[in-house]
Amino acid sequence: xxxxxxxxxxxxxxxxxxxxxxxxxxxxxxxxxxxxxxxxxxxxxxxxxxxxxxxxxxxxxxxxxxxxxxxxxxxxxxxxxxxxxxxxxxxxxxxxxxxxxxxxxxxxxxxxxxxxxxxxxxxxxxxxxxxxxxxxxxxxxxxxxxxxxxxxxxxxxxxxxxxxxxxxxxxxxxxxxxxxxxxxxxxxxxxxxxxxxxxxxxxxxxxxxxxxxxxxxxxxxxxxxxxxxxxxxxxxxxxxxxxxxxxxxxxxxxxxxxxxxxxxxxxxxxxxxxxxxxxxxxxxxxxxxxxxxxxxxxxxxxxxxxxxxxxxxxxxxxxxxxxxxxxxxxxxxxxxxxxxxxxxxxxxxxxxxxxxxxxxxxxxxxxxxxxxxxxxxxxxxxxxxxxxxxxxxxxxxxxxxxxxxxxxxxxxxxxxxxxxxxxxxxxxxxxxxxxxxxxxxxxxxxxxxxxxxxx
Amino acid sequence: xxxxxxxxxxxxxxxxxxxxxxxxxxxxxxxxxxxxxxxxxxxxxxxxxxxxxxxxxxxxxxxxxxxxxxxxxxxxxxxxxxxxxxxxxxxxxxxxxxxxxxxxxxxxxxxxxxxxxxxxxxxxxxxxxxxxxxxxxxxxxxxxxxxxxxxxxxxxxxxxxxxxxxxxxxxxxxxxxxxxxxxxxxxxxxxxxxxxxxxxxxxxxxxxxxxxxxxxxxxxxxxxxxxxxxxxxxxxxxxxxxxxxxxxxxxxxxxxxxxxxxxxxxxxxxxxxxxxxxxxxxxxxxxxxxxxxxxxxxxxxxxxxxxxxxxxxxxxxxxxxxxxxxxxxxxxxxxxxxxxxxxxxxxxxxxxxxxxxxxxxxxxxxxxxxxxxxxxxxxxxxxxxxxxxxxxxxxxxxxxxxxxxxxxxxxxxxxxxxxxxxxxxxxxxxxxxxxxxxxxxxxxxxxxxxxxxxxxxx
Numbered sequence: 056x057x058x059x060x061x062x063x064x065x066x067x068x069x070x071x072x073x074x075x076x077x078x079x080x081x082x083x084x085x086x087x088x089x090x091x092x093x094x095x096x097x098x099x100x101x102x103x104x105x106x107x108x109x110x111x112x113x114x115x116x117x118x119x120x121x122x123x124x125x126x127x128x129x130x131x132x133x134x135x136x137x138x139x140x141x142x143x144x145x146x147x148x149x150x151x152x153x154x155x156x157x158x159x160x161x162x163x164x165x166x167x168x169x170x171x172x173x174x175x176x177x178x179x180x181x182x183x184x185x186x187x188x189x190x191x192x193x194x195x196x197x198x199x200x201x202x203x204x205x206x207x208x209x210x211x212x213x214x215x216x217x218x219x220x221x222x223x224x225x226x227x228x229x230x231x232x233x234x235x236x237x238x239x240x241x242x243x244x245x246x247x248x249x250x251x252x253x254x255x256x257x258x259x260x261x262x263x264x265x266x267x268x269x270x271x272x273x274x275x276x277x278x279x280x281x282x283x284x285x286x287x288x289x290x291x292x293x294x295x296x297x298x299x300x301x302x303x304x305x306x307x308x309x310x311x312x313x314x315x316x317x318x319x320x321x322x323x324x325x326x327x328x329x330x331x332x333x334x335x336x337x338x339x340x341x342x343x344x345x346x347x348x349x350x351x352x353x354x355x356x357x358x359x360x361x362x363x364x365x366x367x368x369x370x371x372x373x374x375x376x377x378x379x380x381x382x383x384x385x386x387x388x389x390x391x392x393x394x395x396x397x398x399x400x401x402x403x404x405x406x407x408x409x410x411x412x413x414x415x416x417x418x419x420x421x422x423x424x425x426x427x428x429x430x431x432x433x434x435x436x437x438x439x440x441x442x443x444x445x446x447x448x449x450x451x452x453x454x455x456x457x458x459x460x461x462x463x464x465x466x467x468x469x470x471x472x473x474x475x476x477x478x479x480x481x482x483x484x485x486x487x488x489x490x491x492x493x494x495x496x497x498x499x500x501x502x503x504x505x506x507x508x509x510x
Numbered sequence: 511x512x513x514x515x516x517x518x519x520x521x522x523x524x525x526x527x528x529x530x531x532x533x534x535x536x537x538x539x540x541x542x543x544x545x546x547x548x549x550x551x552x553x554x555x556x557x558x559x560x561x562x563x564x565x566x567x568x569x570x571x572x573x574x575x576x577x578x579x580x581x582x583x584x585x586x587x588x589x590x591x592x593x594x595x596x597x598x599x600x601x602x603x604x605x606x607x608x609x610x611x612x613x614x615x616x617x618x619x620x621x622x623x624x625x626x627x628x629x630x631x632x633x634x635x636x637x638x639x640x641x642x643x644x645x646x647x648x649x650x651x652x653x654x655x656x657x658x659x660x661x662x663x664x665x666x667x668x669x670x671x672x673x674x675x676x677x678x679x680x681x682x683x684x685x686x687x688x689x690x691x692x693x694x695x696x697x698x699x700x701x702x703x704x705x706x707x708x709x710x711x712x713x714x715x716x717x718x719x720x721x722x723x724x725x726x727x728x729x730x731x732x733x734x735x736x737x738x739x740x741x742x743x744x745x746x747x748x749x750x751x752x753x754x755x756x757x758x759x760x761x762x763x764x765x766x767x768x769x770x771x772x773x774x775x776x777x778x779x780x781x782x783x784x785x786x787x788x789x790x791x792x793x794x795x796x797x798x799x800x801x802x803x804x805x806x807x808x809x810x811x812x813x814x815x816x817x818x819x820x821x822x823x824x825x826x827x828x829x830x831x832x833x834x835x836x837x838x839x840x841x842x843x844x845x846x847x848x849x850x851x852x853x854x855x856x857x858x859x860x861x862x863x864x865x866x867x868x869x870x871x872x873x874x875x876x877x878x879x880x881x882x883x884x885x886x887x888x889x890x891x892x893x894x895x896x897x898x899x900x901x902x903x904x905x906x907x908x909x910x911x912x913x914x915x916x917x918x919x920x921x922x923x924x925x926x927x928x929x930x931x932x933x934x935x936x937x938x939x940x941x942x943x944x945x946x947x948x949x950x951x952x953x954x955x956x957x958x959x960x961x962x963x964x965x966x967x968x
Contacts, residue, residue, distance in 0.1 A: 079567050081566070101566045102901065104901060104905060106905075146822060147822070150822055153898050155902070170902060199830070202860050203860070206858060213783060213784050213785065213786045214786070316674045316678040316679060317671070317678075347615060348620065349621075350611055359608075359664070361667075362665065365669075385671070385675050420617070424617050424618015424637065425620070427567055428569050428635050428636070428637070429620075431567040432567060432569055432908065433905045437567075
């Protein structure tokens with residue numbers, strides 16, 4: 056099956072004269088190997104490389120209590136020896152094969168990727184197979200990578216931002232796995248053994264929880280062979296520990312006092328599930344509130360008109376088991392009260408009256424038109440999109456359906472979403488010299504916020 | 511390589527900018543059938559144009575680079591280049607403030623800008639049929655900006671908050687700033703791109719207008735267009751937009767104050783309660799591609815890769831893996847700077863090991879290269895990795911646009927980029943050893959330490 060789409064083109068108001076290039080197209084193919092491994096493929100020969108990205112659902116929320124950091128440590132070891140190759144030999148072969156490989160873990164999945172030169176793809180896929188199927192978890196690399204991770208945790212341990220993030224997560228998620236950091240803890244990492252790593256790998260790396268995206272100079276028939284080679288011998292079913300859904304706890308005030316030149320503010324409001332019929336109404340609302348880089352209400356009021364901050368934004372955050380809307384900024388400490396008031400006024404205004412027709416129309420145009428630009432700019436971006444869509448169970452023709460889904464959102468629906476989400480008393484965190492939520496400010500610096508893939 | 515961190519107009523893009531400092535330069539398209547040809551033009555008013563076709567996705571990246579950066583600022587006006595970058599979004603007679611952002615958003619595009627030591631760049635990523643509009647807006651603000659007093663104050667507050675967010679809140683950033691000011695004794699690379707706080711507070715409309723009139727003109731700019739476009743069409747559009755902007759005054763040669771001889775070893779130390787694990791770095795001022803003797807910058811690039819480029823490097827293998835005393839160690843070289851810039855090595859101790867022991871182990875590796883050179887195998891692997899990274903760089907049109915923009919804005923040419931892989935391949939092991947001997951002299955290095963609070967008796 057192949058689905059074609061071309062980015063929706065909006066006629067620009069000031070077009071001098073039209074250039075009419077042959078429009079580039081990105082075509083998604085659904086590929087199934089003889090052993091039943093599914094992948095989405097974008098065949099593209101513009102650069103002689105192949106990029107593969109995949110996810111195994113699970114992630115750091117699978118870390119057992121007392122072994123926090125297990126998933127993170129595991130992802131640091133896939134290029135540290137596999138099959139009959141020790142760490143040194145494996146890395147030299149990987150380098151000789153002209154390939155770059157990386158693994159990482161977030162709350163909900165372990166992600167892997169490899170970028171290789173097309174003319175060396177057989178060797179590269181051979182190494183990827185060994186990595187995915189039979190990582191060695193030798194003691195020397197375990198100890199080395201563990202000490203690097205521990206060193207990283209220690210390096211940040213005295214930063215007030217670390218304390219703030221920790222309290223923020225505890226306040227919202229209590230003792231749910233989402234309250235933990237992806238890095239893990241020093242105590243947890245210290246207890247992890249090679250046997251733990253092997254068991255964890257066996258439980259999570261299976262065909263049942265695997266999504267794959269491939270982009271580049273490879274055809275569907277060749278890819279089928281490679282899919283069976285790399286993933287075909289994995290266990291059929293993953294053995295994951297169920298993780299409960301959780302509603303973040305709102306209405307809380309958190310203050311971290313530290314003598315800093317700025318006050319950082321986070322605010323958490325309720326979110327909306329990705330599968331909820333109101334998701335796009337909420338998404339559009341968030342764009343108008345603070346999702347648009349230079350065009351949101353928060354940007355206009357807090358930065359542009361008053362110069363109170365360098366960055367202010369809001370973001371809809373969706374995980375497998377929790378959803379929220381988070382606002383963040385950082386402002387000079389002596390104007391933190393003013394900043395908080397401005398943000399609260401913007402929120403109250405949107406909750407009460409909703410957006411204007413003009414704002415809704417602009418938001419829709421951006422959200423529709425930006426998809427190709429934000430999701431298709433490189434092999435890596437496209438592969439990321441291919442996997443991200445599968446991770447949330449969207450169909451392969453989703454990209455073609457998407458503009459209609461967004462255009463269907465009405466002003467009333469956006470008003471309703473604003474009233475519903477923004478009328479709730481948020482959890483507010485303040486980090487700064489006078490961090491008493493009662494008398495001062497609001498949001499935080501964007502770095503701590505995740506940037507979600509564009510839905 | 512060490513990136514001279516560019517400042518961006520909003521933080522959302524900071525990551526993507528930082529992420530593209532993989533290789534210093536990329537391979538120009540050669541002869542393979544599936545490769546596009548990079549076109550280079552110059553308009554009558556002096557504007558240089560580079561077009562890099564890439565037909566994978568219906569996207570185009572449109573950039574204008576000005577050959578003006580923080581190192582070109584008048585004395586006492588630090589931060590004006592970056593502040594002015596922000597002011598470029600404040601509107602013209604034809605397009606009032608906010609209109610450009612609104613138009614870009616409504617076509618689903620993104621735009622931003624960034625400032626570095628040697629250049630200032632503005633860019634949009636849009637669907638191809640919006641390119642004429644982008645060129646029209648960008649050409650309009652090249653000379654048509656209107657700056658009123660009321661926009662100056664609020665935007666100055668924004669860049670002051672930017673400085674507080676990026677620098678004042680971070681011990682590491684403050685240390686880096688003062689290390690740079692120690693390493694460079696006379697050259698303006700000693701001054702931070704964002705500016706010193708006390709000078710930023712005094713920047714005003716008169717400064718901004720003078721800066722604009724002097725430096726923002728087609729003969730001091732480079733247009734780079736990468737993506738789903740045809741070069742002839744881009745050239746035709748450029749003539750009817752940028753081509754109508756009159757040439758600006760001729761600028762004097764871009765000569766900055768240069769470094770005197772360095773004769774001392776210097777250290778810069780910061781103790782801060784927020785530091786959980788100590789770390790250190792050592793830097794030297796070394797030549798870069800534009801000003802090095804033939805082959806030296808290429809040799810320094812390879813030295814940086816062999817010594818400290820990733821997990822196969824000497825520092826990682828010998829100090830982290832075999833030495834087992836550091837959790838991180840590496841090297842970097844800012845090869846693309848207009849004037850001589852920095853070569854840096856760094857390390858972070860692991861467990862109970864001390865900074866001093868890591869520093870000694872790193873220095874031993876440098877001494878070993880100085881004394882015995884590098885092996886042919888190390889050299890070949892490093893060359894292969896460099897040339898390969900250029901193929902990977904071609905995968906991201908914004909990376910390619912940045913590569914060409916940076917090269918041309920810092921005195922290079924399209925041919926320099928095309929020839930670079932061959933120049934890298936030609937480097938010998940003797941040349942790598944020679945640049946290590948000549949430039950990595952411990953008696954003139956600047957070493958900086960980021961440490962926890964000093965405790966008694968230590």
